[in-house]
Amino acid sequence: MSAAIERVVTHGTFSLDGGTWDVENNVWIVGDTREVLVIDPAHDAASIAKVVGDREVTAIVCTHAHNDHINAAPELAERTGAPVFLHLDDRLLWRQVHPDRGPDGYLSDARRLKVAGTELVVLHTPGHTFGAVSLYAPEMGVVFTGDxxxxxxxxxxxxxxxxxxxxxxxxxxxLLVLPPDTQVLTGHGEATTVGIEAPHLQEWIDRGH
Known part of the structure; x- marks a missing residue:
């Protein structure tokens, strides 16, 4: 069976710089009936583990270290025995949430992660945080962009x-250099495509200034 993608929506809070906001997060599970990779374990390890079931979790990958994307990572790792990976440049944010437990390994640009015969390429995409990454699965025509x-x-x-x-x-x-029909699966909200978003780049630049 080829790899498929499942989404688990979890609910909790995001806290930074003295503020706290209610959020819904997309947790992505990529794999087949035997093994999966979990992206951005947010808020509720039990709910994520329930969807995983008895499948092997090969890795838990965090696109960045804001608390709402990593707060369930240690518990999910304990439940599944899977290693947790994060980009090194987000280690300070990680320590704010988990001061007594570090990631099991660090991601670097162009690293390849394999699950269920499918390869995901790590793209270092800083900005939202210094260590933010996206995960591009060319065979699936999908990129997981976090935030x-x-x-x-x-x-x-x-x-x-x-x-x-x-x-x-x-x-x-x-990201916008990927094929236009590449599906963009995000950390919150609904999916889009590279082709839908690309024409608006200048608008975002103008709005940002």
């Missing part, structure tokens, strides 16, 4: 460890 690119524009950059110029550069040079 870097949404339907309607880039992720927020008005808080600590973020930078607007960097996120625009990441979107322009790493």
């Amino acid at each position: 870097t690119l949404f339907a309607g524009g880039p992720g927020a950059t008005g808080r600590s460890y973020s930078d607007f110029t960097s996120i625009i550069r990441s979107i322009r040079d790493r």
